[in-house]
Amino acid sequence: MADVVLESLPDINTDLSPGSTDQQDFPTEEMLVNLGPQHPATHGVLRVVLRTDGEMVLEAVPHIGYLHRCAEKIGETLAPYQYIPYTDRMDYLAGMNNNLAFAEAVEKLTGLETEITQRAKLIRIIFAELNRVASHLVSFGTYGLDLGAFTPFLYAFREREYILDLFESTCGARLTYSYITVGGVTDDLPEKFVDVTREFLDYFEPKVIEYNNLLTHNHIFVKRTANVGIISASDAIDYALTGPVLRGSGIQWDLRKLPGSGYEEFDFDVPFGHGEKGSVGDCWDRYFVRICEMQESVKIIRQALDRLAGTEDQDVTHKKGKTIKLPADEIYHEIENPRGQLGFLLRGNGSAIPDRVKARGPSFCNLSVTERVCTNVLLGDVAAIIGSIDVVMGEVDR
Amino acid sequence: MSWIENRFEEGLIITSLDWAINWGRRYSIWPMTFGLACCAIEMMAIGASRFDVDRFGAGAFRASPRQADLMIVAGTVTYKMASRVKRLYNQMPEPKYVMAMGACTIGGGPYFKNGYHVVKGVDLVVPVDIYVPGCPPRPETLIEGILRLQDMIKNQSLARDRWQGAKEKVLAASAPSYA
Amino acid sequence: MAPEEIAELLKKEFGDRVVDTTFDTSHPRIEVQAEAWPDIARFLREDSRMRFNFLRCLTAMDLLEDDKFCATYDLHAIEPAKDGKGPYTLIHGCCIQIRVPRDDAKIPSVAHVWRAADWHEREAYDMMGILFENHPDSMIGPNGKHPRRILCPDDWVGFPLRKDYMFPLEYHGIPAVTEMGQTRPVH
Numbered sequence: 001m002a003d004v005v006l007e008s009l010p011d012i013n014t015d016l017s018p019g020s021t022d023q024q025d026f027p028t029e030e031m032l033v034n035l036g037p038q039h040p041a042t043h044g045v046l047r048v049v050l051r052t053d054g055e056m057v058l059e060a061v062p063h064i065g066y067l068h069r070c071a072e073k074i075g076e077t078l079a080p081y082q083y084i085p086y087t088d089r090m091d092y093l094a095g096m097n098n099n100l101a102f103a104e105a106v107e108k109l110t111g112l113e114t115e116i117t118q119r120a121k122l123i124r125i126i127f128a129e130l131n132r133v134a135s136h137l138v139s140f141g142t143y144g145l146d147l148g149a150f151t152p153f154l155y156a157f158r159e160r161e162y163i164l165d166l167f168e169s170t171c172g173a174r175l176t177y178s179y180i181t182v183g184g185v186t187d188d189l190p191e192k193f194v195d196v197t198r199e200f201l202d203y204f205e206p207k208v209i210e211y212n213n214l215l216t217h218n219h220i221f222v223k224r225t226a227n228v229g230i231i232s233a234s235d236a237i238d239y240a241l242t243g244p245v246l247r248g249s250g251i252q253w254d255l256r257k258l259p260g261s262g263y264e265e266f267d268f269d270v271p272f273g274h275g276e277k278g279s280v281g282d283c284w285d286r287y288f289v290r291i292c293e294m295q296e297s298v299k300i301i302r303q304a305l306d307r308l309a310g311t312e313d314q315d316v317t318h319k320k321g322k323t324i325k326l327p328a329d330e331i332y333h334e335i336e337n338p339r340g341q342l343g344f345l346l347r348g349n350g351s352a353i354p355d356r357v358k359a360r361g362p363s364f365c366n367l368s369v370t371e372r373v374c375t376n377v378l379l380g381d382v383a384a385i386i387g388s389i390d391v392v393m394g395e396v397d398r
Numbered sequence: 399m400s401w402i403e404n405r406f407e408e409g410l411i412i413t414s415l416d417w418a419i420n421w422g423r424r425y426s427i428w429p430m431t432f433g434l435a436c437c438a439i440e441m442m443a444i445g446a447s448r449f450d451v452d453r454f455g456a457g458a459f460r461a462s463p464r465q466a467d468l469m470i471v472a473g474t475v476t477y478k479m480a481s482r483v484k485r486l487y488n489q490m491p492e493p494k495y496v497m498a499m500g501a502c503t504i505g506g507g508p509y510f511k512n513g514y515h516v517v518k519g520v521d522l523v524v525p526v527d528i529y530v531p532g533c534p535p536r537p538e539t540l541i542e543g544i545l546r547l548q549d550m551i552k553n554q555s556l557a558r559d560r561w562q563g564a565k566e567k568v569l570a571a572s573a574p575s576y577a
Numbered sequence: 578m579a580p581e582e583i584a585e586l587l588k589k590e591f592g593d594r595v596v597d598t599t600f601d602t603s604h605p606r607i608e609v610q611a612e613a614w615p616d617i618a619r620f621l622r623e624d625s626r627m628r629f630n631f632l633r634c635l636t637a638m639d640l641l642e643d644d645k646f647c648a649t650y651d652l653h654a655i656e657p658a659k660d661g662k663g664p665y666t667l668i669h670g671c672c673i674q675i676r677v678p679r680d681d682a683k684i685p686s687v688a689h690v691w692r693a694a695d696w697h698e699r700e701a702y703d704m705m706g707i708l709f710e711n712h713p714d715s716m717i718g719p720n721g722k723h724p725r726r727i728l729c730p731d732d733w734v735g736f737p738l739r740k741d742y743m744f745p746l747e748y749h750g751i752p753a754v755t756e757m758g759q760t761r762p763v764h
Contacts, residue, residue, distance in 0.1 A: 039484055040431045040461045044438065065728035066479040067435055070513045072704070073737055077512055085508065092436035092534075109603060129581040136438070141446075157446030175436060175534050222428060237655070240632050240693030253655060253665040270664050332634060332651050332672065345636045345649065360634040368696040394435050397728055477748045478730045507651050514737050514753070517728065570629045 005184040027198035033379075037066045041146045041383040044393030045174070048370065050382065057382055060374030062367055068397040075357030079102070079164045080106040080346075081182050081322050088176040090359060091395040093138050097337045100124055105333035105344040106182045110324045119311035121183040121262055126304045127167070129178065129297040133239070135338035136290045139390045139391075142372075143287060144215055146387035147224050152215045161208055162200050162252035168195065183318025194305050201298050208295055216291060220360065225287060226278030229385035233281065242362045243340025244293065245389055248273040250288030255336040264306045266303050268296045276375050283388035290390070293338075339363050339390060361395035416555050423467075423493065424551040425455035427544065430466035432486065434474025437534040438501040456544050463489040468547070469524075470540075473507060474502035475517040487524040495544055495551075498526045501533040508533065510516040578626070580605040586626060592619060596676075604651070605757045606672040611684045614675055618687040621652065628654045628668060635697035637705035641740040645676045646707050648684055650694075671688075677707065686724075687710040699727040706736035 010256040028293055036047035045066035051059040071086050078086075080102070087102045088095040107113040141156030164174045169177040169190050179186055215221050231241070246253055247270065252272040256263040271292030273285030326348025333341035340362025346358040366389050400547060416431070444451040451457045463486045475483055487496065494512040498520050501507030506518035517523060527550065529541035580600040583597045584607050594613035599606050616691050620675040621629040631653040638647040656667040675684055686709040688695040702724040726733065735742055745753050 037479065038430075038432055038486055039465075045434055065726075065730070066476060066482070067474060068476055068478065068515045069435075069474050069509050070515050070641070070737065073510045073514065073742075074509070076738075089436055089508070092439060106756075110506060136443075154447045158448070161443070161448045163447075174536060175439060201576075228643040237630050238692045251661065251665055252658075255666045258667060309700070329602050330606070330649075332604055332636075332649075334633065341633065343634050343651070345634065345651075347638060356636070356638045358636040358638075360636075364696065365693055368693065433747055477751065483747070494702065512744075513743075517751055 003159070005330055006276075009223060011122070019124050024177070031054070032351070034254065035382065040211060040235040042386060043142065043391055046367070046386070046391065046393055046396070048374070048382065048386070050257070050352055050374075050379070052379060055379050057374055057377050057379055060370055060382060062370050064367065064393070064396050065288075066397065067393045069394070071398045072357055072359065075354065076112055077353065079322075080326070080354065083088060083179045085179050086357075088178055090361065090393060090398055091342070091363070091392050092175060093135040093199065093392055094131050094178045096127045096180060096340045097135075097335065098342060100128050100333045101176060101333070101337065101342045102334050102344050103180050103182050104335060105331055105346050106324070108333055109329060109331040109346050110318060112183055112318070114322065115318065115320070116184055117311070117314040119308065119314040120282065120316040122304050122311065123189060124180050125262060125266075125315060126308075127170075127177075127185075129300045130163050130166060130197075130389065131168075132217065132297045132338045133294050134160050136294050137364070139214070139338075140211060140287075143387045144163070144221075145382045147221060148291045149215060149218070154212065155207075155214065159204055162203070166197060166200065168192070169196075169340065174284075179331070182323055182324065183321030183346055186315050186317065189308075194308060194348060197301065197305060201302060202345065204211055205295070205394045208291065216288060222277050222284060222379075224384055225283035225388065227282050228381045229377065229388060230279050231281045231369060231373055235369065236374060239372070240365045241369060242365065244286055244289040244339065245366045246371075247289045248388075249281035250274070250285075255334060255341055257345060263300070266300050268299050271296065281348045282383050286388040286390075323352075325350065326354055339361055339392065340366060340393075354371070358393075359398055361398060363389075364398075367391050399551070402478065410508070419556065420552050424548040426458075427454075427456040427458050427495070427547065427551075428458045428466050429456055429468040429470050430463055430490070431459045431461055432469055433472050434475065434479065435473075435500075435502070437469060437472035437502075440534045440537055440540060441470055444540050445506045446536045449541065451544065453474045454541065454544055454548070463487075464491065466490055467493065468495045468497060470497045470499050471503045471524075471526075472499045472534075474493045474507070475520045475523065476515050477517060478515070480510060480517050480523045483520065484523050493551075494546055495527045496520070496524055497528045497530060497547065499530045499540060500535055501531065504529050504531060580607070580671055582667070583607065583627070584664050587617065587620075590620060600641075604672060606674045608676060611675050611677050614673075615685045615690070617673070618690045619633045621671075622648045622690050627654065629671065631655055632691035632693040632697070633670075635662055635694060635701060637701035637738070639679075639705060639738065640676070643676075644679050646679055646682045646705060648675045648677075648701060648707060649673070650675075650687075665668050680705045683710055684708070685710050688713050696727060702725050703733075704731055704736060704738040705760045706739060 030053050033050040033052050035050055036042040037045040049061045049064040050057050058208055074085050084099055088100040091098050092325040129187045137156040141153035144152030168174055171177050192270045232247045233249045233251055237247050250273045252270050255261055271289050273280050328348055328350045330347045332345045334341045343360035345358040346354050349355045374384055445457055498504050503520040506516055509516040528543050528547050530539055532539050588595045588705055594610045597608040621627045628650040633651040633653055636649040640703050650673045653670045655665045656668055657665055674681050686698055698712055701707050703726040714725050716720050747753055
């Protein structure tokens with residue numbers, strides 16, 4: 001009986017980084033691997049061309065544009081209130097926030113912002129924050145999927161459906177709301193909305209602890225995300241990263257904390273990466289910032305719901321929104337989206353139809369850092385890194 | 399039916415081969431995870447907790463086209479993506495079905511006018527069996543689409559090869575330079 | 578620092594290379610010469626009074642009536658809180674505009690100053706056809722060196738966001754039917 005020669009098998013503890021002495025024993029060849037555009041770990045139609053040497057990724061070049069839907073060109077042919085549905089479809093996980101960004105930009109340009117009632121502002125904040133929670137839930141669920149855990153996905157979508165029920169009872173849509181429009185919102189809140197939302201928040205808050213037990217502190221998950229894909233603070237600013245990706249690198253920067261954001265009277269923290277499990281700016285930090293942000297959003301929603309009392313007689317819809325003319329002027333306005341700063345540059349020419357609509361998608365800028373982070377990482381970590389950046393391709397390509 | 403009665407053991411079922419094959423096919427439709435845009439989120443939702451498409455046997459989302467029966471084109475198809483859609487379709491083994499989910503894949507949807515980079519309907523690229531309208535369709539609508547697809551599979555027969563015609567359609571839609 | 582003071586400083590440093598300023602608007606902006614832009618960008622980034630480290634957005638615009646293209650750079654300067662605790666603070670923001678003629682649209686690249694400009698410049702070339710010189714991700718096309726396209730395929734014809742863009746009638750055999758044979762949007 002022939003003996004099995006175990007010595008000839010490669011050692012699983014081999015140091016695979018280029019240039020190491022172990023590497024010289026296993027000469028490998030470089031190979032180009034196409035990740036995407038159809039790949040479950042790329043969150044849509046992102047294509048990343050990887051130059052690999054064995055298990056090591058030497059270079060990763062993202063290719064985008066597979067979902068380029070000409071939203072900016074269409075914006076030059078429609079009046080602002082007609083363009084609101086297109087903003088929904090940019091970042092389809094956070095339609096409310098996108099509506100809000102565009103509506104605010106138009107209002108600032110036309111001077112309509114002074115006429116928005118307190119109730120409309122509060123409703124906008126409630127829905128923007130609810131949508132932030134829903135968006136982060138998808139991010140949390142699919143990040144688990146990327147790393148091979150199926151259960152968090154089911155947990156996340158269970159809670160997300162309740163939020164979508166709230167949206168549906170208010171505006172009738174599950175994903176593309178067009179609820180926040182120029183001059184206010186399309187309709188007042190339905191009956192008992194405040195009570196049902198409070199009920200949901202009471203139900204939701206303990207669930208975050210459940211998520212932490214399920215995924216955040218899971219040993220396998222931590223092993224795959226801590227110390228992986230570290231983005232330094234200086235790189236984060238240089239690449240103009242925003243949102244949880246920027247905050248994961250330890251930079252406590254949030255547009256909601258700036259004056260004029262509408263959030264001045266609310267008490268909430270801005271979570272940022274501390275390097276709890278590894279180093280500051282790794283995948284785990286970016287992931288955990290999102291989990292903390294869900295809790296902060298719950299805080300904001302509770303305060304906003306309290307403030308709604310006594311504003312029932314205010315008109316939230318605004319008839320002027322449909323008939324405004326844009327002055328011959330420009331504006332650049334940004335708000336804090338779940339993925340980062342979503343900006344709209346609008347240029348009017350005196351008519352109702354703008355001359356130029358430019359959307360600055362946060363995912364677009366966040367994705368540009370992939371090229372830098374995905375060098376000299378293991379092939380399996382690429383999915384972890386792209387998942388932690390949490391891109392929505394509709395917004396990258398617009 | 400006296401010639402057949404009591405001639406087989408207990409527990410033996412006889413049926414036509416068509417019926418048996420179609421029964422197996424229609425309750426094990428494996429879709430491909432082919433999310434393109436907004437509709438993909440609703441496609442994920444039917445696979446998740448509340449809607450649970452596993453009840454209809456269509457919950458085994460496959461990452462590879464080689465293992466899939468159904469391509470749910472969930473989202474806007476652009477010119478840059480069109481060649482990939484076609485390649486994925488060609489990689490799927492027969493029998494294969496295509497579902498155009500959402501307004502964009504049916505005919506361009508909101509991007510019909512002034513959408514210079516949007517394919518005005520995925521049926522210009524691959525043959526489509528089921529059209530599911532909506533922008534995006536609700537999960538119930540998508541499940542209805544899957545049920546209609548099951549009806550379609552129920553009525554197909556081995557004697558009539560539906561894929562022969564489909565192949566010709568694919569070839570007709572492809573220009574010589576189009577890989 | 579208010580935009581007026583930033584403009585004053587820039588004028589003192591660069592003289593007439595600061596072409597124009599617009600302040601009575603909701604988007605205060607400073608117009609500079611295209612040739613001087615890398616020097617000005619370097620100054621904005623590195624001078625201790627400026628410290629603009631965050632490129633928020635780059636917008637390319639088609640000013641058909643002036644026969645010009647316009648590139649707009651929105652900048653922020655952010656820094657950590659003084660005591661090291663609490664959120665980062667915004668020092669100031671400003672907006673720089675560069676106008677170039679339509680038939681000779683060339684702007685020097687600033688991707689080496691702010692790396693965020695890399696993809697933004699590629700997008701501006703793809704959509705508007707403004708040529709960013711010395712861009713780190715350039716390729717040689719039929720009309721010379723230009724940044725690589727980012728959204729449209731490499732063999733795409735024309736620049737979609739130009740006001741005189743002709744819509745394609747087919748792409749690789751797929752017909753591009755538009756409403757009533759329309760080939761360009763009606764503005």
